[in-house]
Amino acid sequence: QVQLVESGGGLVQTGGSLRLSCAASGRTCSNCAMGWFRQTPGTERELVATVRGYGGAPYYADSVKGRFTISRDNAKNTVYLQMNSLKPEDTAVYYCAARAGSSSYLYTRAPEYDYWGQGTQVTVSS
Numbered sequence: 745q746v747q748l749v750e751s752g753g754g755l756v757q758t759g760g761s762l763r764l765s766c767a768a769s770g771r772t773c774s775n776c777a778m779g780w781f782r783q784t785p786g787t788e789r790e791l792v793a794t795v796r797g798y799g800g801a802p803y804y805a806d807s808v809k810g811r812f813t814i815s816r817d818n819a820k821n822t823v824y825l826q827m828n829s830l831k832p833e834d835t836a837v838y839y840c841a842a843r844a845g846s847s848s849y850l851y852t853r854a855p856e857y858d859y860w861g862q863g864t865q866v867t868v869s870s
Contacts, residue, residue, distance in 0.1 A: 745770050745771055745859075746768055746769070746770045746771050746773050746776070746842050746844070746858075746859040747768070747769045747770045747859070748766055748767070748768055748840045748841070748842060748859055748860065748861035749766070749767050749769075749861055749862070750764060750765065750766050750838065750839070750840045750861040750862065750863060750864040751764070751765050751767075751864060752764040752765050752864060753838060753864030753865045753866045754865075754866070754867070755867045755868075755869065756830055756866075756867070756868055756869070757868070757869050758830065758831060758832060758868055758869065758870050759829060759830065760830050760868070761826070761827060761828045761829075761830065762827045762830065762866060763824060763825070763826050763827070764780065764824065764825040764827065764838055764840075764864060764866075765822055765823075765824055766778070766780075766822060766823045766824070766825075766840030766861060767820075767821060767822050768821040768822070768823070768842060769821065771844075772821075773821060773842050774818040774821065775797040775798050775846035775847070776797050776842045776843055776844065776845065776846070776847075777794065777795070777796055777797045777842070777843040777847050777849065777850070777851045777857075778794065778795055778816065778823045778840065778841065778842045778843070779791060779792075779793065779794035779795070779814075779840075779841045779842075779851065779852075779857060780792040780793050780794070780814060780823075780825045780838060780839070780840060780841075781838070781839045781841060781854060782834075782836035782837065782838045782839070782866075783836055783837050783839065783863075784835070784836045784837075788854075789839065789854045790805065791803075791805055791852050791853070791854070792804070792805055792808055792812060792825065792838070793805065793808065793812055793813075793814035793825060794814070794850055794851060794852060795814050795815070795816055795823065796847065796848050796849065796850060797843075797845075797846045797847045797848060797849075798846070798847075798848050799848040800848055800850070802814045803850050803852060807833075808827075808834075811827065811828050811829045811830075812825060812826065812827050812828070813825070813826040813828075814826075823840060825838070827866070830866075830868045831868060832868045832869070832870045833868075834866060834868050835866060835867050835868050836865075836866060837863040837864065837865050837866075838863065838864050838865075838866050839860055839861055839863045840860070840861040841854070841857035841859065841860050841861070842857060842858065842859040843856060843857050843858055843859075844858045844859070
């Protein structure tokens, strides 16, 4: 079992930046595929960015490409999402997710992930 705890959300003005953190504990997840998703009321959870367990480049949704960066620090069992040039449409609850096992594959759909954090609210004011 892997426990995920997100932090770093908050209120920011348009054009501002935030960095989300996702700390993993429990079962070792240094080679787990991990992703960031977001969700607004009445919509499905959508992928923002994902990083492979090992090897290869991360994947970004078109809506955040060039503005967001996902990274991982395996020594700290933490995944980050650096969000720059934030827009009001980025407002959502952001969730961290992990897929059990070790893989170099890119997983882009929410059902492919086994573990989820509780979510952190990001609000971008206009």
